[in-house]
Amino acid sequence: MNVINIKNISKTYVMGEEEVHALQRVSLQIDRGEYVAIMGPSGSGKSTLMNILGCLDTPTTGLYEFNGVNVSDMNDNDLAKIRNKEIGFVFQTFNLIPRSNALHNVELPLIYGGIPSTERKHLAEEALSHVQLADRMHHKPNELSGGQRQRVAIARALVTKPSIILADEPTGNLDSKTGDEIMALFEELHGQGNTIILVTHEEYIAEHAHRIIRIRDGSIERDELVKKDGEARSKMATAE
Amino acid sequence: MKVSDFTYEVKEGMAISFQAIRANKMRSVLTTLGIVIGIVSVTLMGTAIEGLNRGFSDSVAKLGADVLYVQKWPWFAGRDWWKYRNRKDIKMADYKALARQATMFQAATPATGTLKTVKYQNNSSTGVWIIGSNEKYLEIGGSNMDYGRFFSQAEADGGRPVCVIGSEIADNLFPHATPIGKNLKVGSYTFRVVGVLAKQGSFLGMFSLDNRVIIPMQAFLQRFGARHGIDIDVKVSNIKQMDDAKEELRGIMRKVRHVAPGAEDDFAINQQELFIQTFNTIGIVVAGIGLFITALSLFVGAIGIMNIMFVSVTERTKEIGIRKAIGARRRVILLQFLIEAASLSLIGGVIGIIISYPLSLLVNQILPTSMPVSVVVISIVISLIVGVISGFLPANRASKMDPVDALRYE
Numbered sequence: 001m002n003v004i005n006i007k008n009i010s011k012t013y014v015m016g017e018e019e020v021h022a023l024q025r026v027s028l029q030i031d032r033g034e035y036v037a038i039m040g041p042s043g044s045g046k047s048t049l050m051n052i053l054g055c056l057d058t059p060t061t062g063l064y065e066f067n068g069v070n071v072s073d074m075n076d077n078d079l080a081k082i083r084n085k086e087i088g089f090v091f092q093t094f095n096l097i098p099r100s101n102a103l104h105n106v107e108l109p110l111i112y113g114g115i116p117s118t119e120r121k122h123l124a125e126e127a128l129s130h131v132q133l134a135d136r137m138h139h140k141p142n143e144l145s146g147g148q149r150q151r152v153a154i155a156r157a158l159v160t161k162p163s164i165i166l167a168d169e170p171t172g173n174l175d176s177k178t179g180d181e182i183m184a185l186f187e188e189l190h191g192q193g194n195t196i197i198l199v200t201h202e203e204y205i206a207e208h209a210h211r212i213i214r215i216r217d218g219s220i221e222r223d224e225l226v227k228k229d230g231e232a233r234s235k236m237a238t239a240e
Numbered sequence: 241m242k243v244s245d246f247t248y249e250v251k252e253g254m255a256i257s258f259q260a261i262r263a264n265k266m267r268s269v270l271t272t273l274g275i276v277i278g279i280v281s282v283t284l285m286g287t288a289i290e291g292l293n294r295g296f297s298d299s300v301a302k303l304g305a306d307v308l309y310v311q312k313w314p315w316f317a318g319r320d321w322w323k324y325r326n327r328k329d330i331k332m333a334d335y336k337a338l339a340r341q342a343t344m345f346q347a348a349t350p351a352t353g354t355l356k357t358v359k360y361q362n363n364s365s366t367g368v369w370i371i372g373s374n375e376k377y378l379e380i381g382g383s384n385m386d387y388g389r390f391f392s393q394a395e396a397d398g399g400r401p402v403c404v405i406g407s408e409i410a411d412n413l414f415p416h417a418t419p420i421g422k423n424l425k426v427g428s429y430t431f432r433v434v435g436v437l438a439k440q441g442s443f444l445g446m447f448s449l450d451n452r453v454i455i456p457m458q459a460f461l462q463r464f465g466a467r468h469g470i471d472i473d474v475k476v477s478n479i480k481q482m483d484d485a486k487e488e489l490r491g492i493m494r495k496v497r498h499v500a501p502g503a504e505d506d507f508a509i510n511q512q513e514l515f516i517q518t519f520n521t522i523g524i525v526v527a528g529i530g531l532f533i534t535a536l537s538l539f540v541g542a543i544g545i546m547n548i549m550f551v552s553v554t555e556r557t558k559e560i561g562i563r564k565a566i567g568a569r570r571r572v573i574l575l576q577f578l579i580e581a582a583s584l585s586l587i588g589g590v591i592g593i594i595i596s597y598p599l600s601l602l603v604n605q606i607l608p609t610s611m612p613v614s615v616v617v618i619s620i621v622i623s624l625i626v627g628v629i630s631g632f633l634p635a636n637r638a639s640k641m642d643p644v645d646a647l648r649y650e
């Protein structure tokens with residue numbers, strides 16, 4: 001069964017007189033265990049799509065089924081619950097809480113999920129070990145390098161064992177070597193059965209994925225599977 | 241909602257607000273200024289009222305709640321004092337008739353007083369309250385002897401030149417020797433000291449009850465006269481029959497003084513109850529002023545906290561976005577900022593209590609009091625409530641933020 005099933009989703013921002021159609025009738029299915037890269041020029045609607053997939057935002061029109069449940073018109077609290085339990089977010093700018101140390105940052109989703117403190121601590125430590133940061137648990141974000149911060153963010157996304165991990169340009173603020181390390185980490189996570197959706201500008205980063213979705217002007221331009229030898233084959237005919 | 245969820249949310253909220261306040265120590269403390277002033281005023285008001293109450297019951301005990309004072313003027317004449325000016329003085333004859341006829345009394349004494357200088361050898365005390373009375377003085381006034389004796393009925397009736405002195409006079413005039421048997425000068429007249437009264441302290445801190453000399457009434461009248469007549473102090477045998485006793489007294493006085501039926505009394509019968517009323521009034525005035533200052537400063541304090549909380553919410557927009565993105569519900573964010581506002585206000589309350597404590601010691605110089613525990617508890621509750629109320633609007637704004645907009649905020 002699909003984790004994600006969206007049908008004819010549109011998102012329109014109204015800016016005074018002007019209407020911005022950030023997404024126009026986008027339909028998409030993503031299965032459990034997939035590793036999907038979303039690519040496209042700046043302003044094409046990638047982040048808008050990610051925010052909707054991550055239940056941070058709701059579409060103007062269209063249907064969104066997450067794990068078979070219609071979430072298009074859920075209220076704030078129910079969406080918060082889904083974000084907490086089912087979705088792990090990784091951002092370009094890390095988005096850690098500056099005053100809290102790495103361990104507490106990773107514990108946070110568990111706190112909001114009502115997990116008792118001993119279990120919480122155990123899970124958070126496990127997640128941090130998973131990203132090779134067991135020795136940096138008590139460091140605050142400003143005492144960590146960019147790559148380490150992003151790994152804390154990944155640990156935070158992992159810790160609730162979510163259905164999907166969403167990463168919006170996770171290497172955008174990192175040098176290429178550190179970026180490669182992060183991509184290796186995503187690959188490892190995918191190998192362990194996680195479903196990953198990742199936005200990137202870099203072709204070579206997208207190659208890590210098994211499926212690439214290209215977006216232009218708010219519509220899906222191409223949706224293709226990546227062959228192991230790097231040759232892409234079309235999964236879905238483009239709208240042209 | 242599970243109880244445990246709520247507990248984690250409260251704990252997390254407390255941790256966050258602790259960090260946030262610690263990161264902005266100066267700003268936080270300055271913000272609480274209004275609360276500090278409000279709490280200082282609440283505690284001082286509470287302390288003062290406590291002091292008034294205690295001082296009041298002490299004083300009533302000293303003065304005797306079961307005594308009726310027959311006098312020319314009512315105690316609290318207010319603006320009507322001129323009405324009483326032309327009344328006939330109360331004379332010894334009135335006292336004698338009353339003492340003969342009254343039935344509901346344990347003891348009665350004529351009483352009058354004047355201020356004089358008292359001397360012994362080179363020592364002198366000025367402004368000493370000289371009281372003319374009889375041998376029933378102790379019984380009526382609720383005072384005790386320290387040493388020596390009170391003057392006898394024979395000495396009182398005979399107007400002998402003997403006196404009993406207050407402890408302050410004894411200390412001032414006889415620092416090294418016993419006063420008993422010594423001859424004092426009261427004004428220009430000589431009196432022999434026969435006893436010293438036990439220390440009584442002061443009346444609500446206003447004047448000392450130990451700075452006095454008691455002499456027989458007859459001796460007083462012969463030497464100093466009584467320009468405005470005398471008073472008659474009457475101790476009722478049963479305090480539950482105060483009103484009946486007062487009526488009996490009134491009837492006797494009207495007859496003795498030939499007051500026409502239907503005419504107004506030409507004397508007043510005073511009692512402590514009037515004191516009680518007056519002190520209640522003072523208490524209400526203190527409470528009124530205190531409450532006004534308190535309400536005003538707490539209002540200012542609440543606005544200050546609301547303002548700084550709006551600033552805090554705006555500053556932490558991004559953080560709110562992050563928390564929402566990882567699953568914080570509206571309630572969690574609301575709670576977090578409410579706790580922060582309440583903590584700020586509580587800090588103000590605690591600072592206020594700390595400042596009030598030494599001030600309450602100052603109040604204790606005037607009124608017999610200490611800061612009541614109830615006032616401390618009330619202050620803490622008040623500051624928590626003010627914090628929660630003033631934090632509500634900012635916290636509500638934070639909780640309703642759109643996560644995407646909040647995350648985008650720089």
Ligand SMILES: Nc1ncnc2c1ncn2[C@@H]1O[C@H](COP(=O)(O)OP(=O)(O)OP(=O)(O)O)[C@@H](O)[C@H]1O
Pocket residue numbers: 013014015020021022040041042043044045046047048049
């Ligand atoms: N809150 C908003 N209000 C108005 N317009 C918006 C808002 N958010 C996004 N847009 C518009 O929607 C379009 C898509 O934006 P989006 O952020 O999804 O692009 P993107 O593909 O992520 O770009 P980039 O690669 O630069 O991150 C843009 O034209 C943008 O200006």
Ligand SMILES: [Mg+2]
Pocket residue numbers: 046047048168
């Ligand atoms: Mg983007």
